[in-house]
Amino acid sequence: MTYNDIWRRLAKVYPDNEAKAISRLLMEDLFGLSLSDIICGAADRLSDDSCRVLEEAVQRLERSEPIQYVTGKALFCDRLFHVEPGVLIPRPETEQLCRLVVEGIKDVSHPDILDIGTGSGCIATTLSLDIPEARLSAWDVSDKALSIAAANAEALGARVRFSKQDALNAPDDKARWDAIVSNPPYICDREKADMERNVLDNEPHLALFVPDSAPLLFYRSISGYAAKSLRDGGLLFFEINEHYANDTSIMLQRLGFDDIRIIKDIFDKDRNIVCRKR
Known part of the structure; x- marks a missing residue:
């Protein structure tokens, strides 16, 4: 052939x-x-x-199976990550989220950083390698994702502590983190009709979708946890659904965050939010 x-x-x-x-x-x-x-x-x-x-x-x-699942490889921030069905394929847009964290946390000595919903571990591993003095932790609810993420971190020489934890049932931590970063599920069920079939038919719905009635489901839970578990002045970084950027910003303001910035991605869509705990 x-x-x-x-x-x-x-x-x-x-x-x-x-x-x-x-x-x-x-x-x-x-x-x-x-x-x-x-x-x-x-x-x-x-x-x-x-x-x-x-x-x-x-x-x-x-x-129509994605090429990344077929080869088992996905490029993210110039590093190859192993992926397979059961974990979300890293996107170029999410690389911007990592750059925002690196820039935002640069003045903090030995920061404690948490990645919520780590999937393949691409965010946590990237941050561990790009901020060598940082202490990285990462959560996911999927055993398969945690196994793949841990293998990726080990293969790339990153130090990350992975834990099984449901983002919708977070622990009662106080002043534990200097930064929290998350790319949680944010696509509403009604948006499925506009999606490519190779994504819809192959990538894990657990990592993609939220009910139409609760588009900010994960953002509310994670932000509520961050409001307690971030240290004073700590930073929260989200990848977001462009259609709910303002709603997410208003929610964060009501929870006590300030310096809220909505940042556009490479396609000129509202894609990330950065904010600070007062």
Whole structure:
């Protein structure tokens, strides 16, 4: 099976340019083949075992399974994280959230930072590596996510303490953290109709969706916990649903946070909120 064979098969599912990009990424991640290798025909000379692996991967892609699940790899902040069904695939937009934390916490010596809803561990691991003096902790309610997150942290040489904890039933901590960061579920059920099928059919709904009747479900719970558990002047960082940026800001103000900033993402959408405990 040649590179041209692969992308033409995938073009039945994706636009041509995207099919070609996915095909190149597939060959690189599975077999370490560069674009130059592919152009020179290296894909035509794979072993029988490699061809079987490739065929299975292409069939999964033809069923609209995300390339990151097929290869088991997702790039985040220039580092490769292992992902598989059961954890959310890291997004480029979330890299901005990490940069905001790094910048916001730079003047705090040996900060204690908590990542709530860690998933693959991409945020906690990134912060641990980018702020070497920080003490990172991370929560998730999913045993599978915690296992994958811990493996990612170990593989990348990050020090993170992972714990199973439901964000909707947080402990009664007082003045424990210098910063809390979270990318919680925030997509309302009614928004499913506008989503890509490969996301809707493959990524964990537990990490994506909230009821239409409670769009701020996780934000209220996490903010309530942060209001007690952050030290004075501590920072809270959220990735948010663009449609509820103002509602989230008002909620935070009522809970006693100030210096509230709504920050746009690379697509010019309201995507992050940063605020400070009074």
